[in-house]
Amino acid sequence: MKAGSVSKISVLFGSLAALALTSVTAHAVETITAWDLQTTTGAVKILGDAAARFEKANPGFKAEQSHIQNDAYKTKLKIAFGANQPPCVFSSWGGGPLREYVKAGQVVDLTPYLDKDPAFKERFAPAGFSSVTFDGKIYGIPAENTIIAENGTVVDLRDGVAKVVGQLDLGFVYVDGSTVGEITDADLKDRRILGEEGFISVIVVVDSATGRIITGPEVHARGFAEDDSVFDSVKPKIVAALTEAAQSGVRDTHALSQVVRRTIGRWVNQQLRRRPMIVPLVIEA
Numbered sequence: 001m002k003a004g005s006v007s008k009i010s011v012l013f014g015s016l017a018a019l020a021l022t023s024v025t026a027h028a029v030e031t032i033t034a035w036d037l038q039t040t041t042g043a044v045k046i047l048g049d050a051a052a053r054f055e056k057a058n059p060g061f062k063a064e065q066s067h068i069q070n071d072a073y074k075t076k077l078k079i080a081f082g083a084n085q086p087p088c089v090f091s092s093w094g095g096g097p098l099r100e101y102v103k104a105g106q107v108v109d110l111t112p113y114l115d116k117d118p119a120f121k122e123r124f125a126p127a128g129f130s131s132v133t134f135d136g137k138i139y140g141i142p143a144e145n146t147i148i149a150e151n152g153t154v155v156d157l158r159d160g161v162a163k164v165v166g167q168l169d170l171g172f173v174y175v176d177g178s179t180v181g182e183i184t185d186a187d188l189k190d191r192r193i194l195g196e197e198g199f200i201s202v203i204v205v206v207d208s209a210t211g212r213i214i215t216g217p218e219v220h221a222r223g224f225a226e227d228d229s230v231f232d233s234v235k236p237k238i239v240a241a242l243t244e245a246a247q248s249g250v251r252d253t254h255a256l257s258q259v260v261r262r263t264i265g266r267w268v269n270q271q272l273r274r275r276p277m278i279v280p281l282v283i284e285a
Helices: 003-015 041-057 070-082 096-103 111-116 126-132 185-196 228-233 235-247 253-272
Strands: 019-021 031-036 062-067 089-091 153-158 161-167 174-176 179-181 199-206 213-222 277-284
Touching: 031 070, 041 062, 070 096, 185 277, 199 235, 199 253, 213 228, 213 235, 228 235, 235 253, 253 277
Parallel strands: 031 062, 031 089, 199 277
Antiparallel strands: 019 089, 153 161, 174 179, 199 213
16 A cells, blocks of 8 residues: 555544554555445534545545444454455454454555654544554554543644643542532542441440449441341440449440440441441430
């Protein structure tokens, strides 16, 4: 394939998702065959219009397009390459399958052509070339007007061209209900635990002077398939742990709450294989 043809093909099909150009010479120079996965009416029209513009700007060249369903595309492409009759231009996901075609010498190295036209190359985000770059050489053109951007990427929209021009160091902004603000990693961890492991609250009323249990413990659980009665067997363990702590002179409600947390947490982990959020409440009377 002539260098001039490669350059024109690149410009024409820059609007397709990740394209690669084959180096097979079996096709007539005047006809450029192109395969893609776009089968919807809108997408087919866009590609058809692009081909028409190309043919108008490049007399003597004809773009012959084939729009193939996704399920059949990989198989048909593999057969075409195996028969040494691949299309001139084809959509590719990059990675392993494309690498095999590159190793076989069936795909054109586009690096020299892109180096000759840096302005065209800069229209694409550098990350867009990563899946079609092997051994430092580029074998595909990313989708035209598509930007692969991360949080904080600065995109300049000018004269109908989108271009990445910078990167800002930004954090995430969360919309929490009706408020917008900062949510910490601890908040996200709590929500994950609530969603995946469930919630248990334990309420105990103790005598402030002696530490003796007056009421409770009452155990309430959410997010468990089991009925609350399953926790009846752990209540004596909580009573025993609090009694032992009181006999040791512990009167601080926070310390007693931690005793409750450890006791029921260990039991739930062993019996139910869960690590729920546990909120113990020890009240003095």
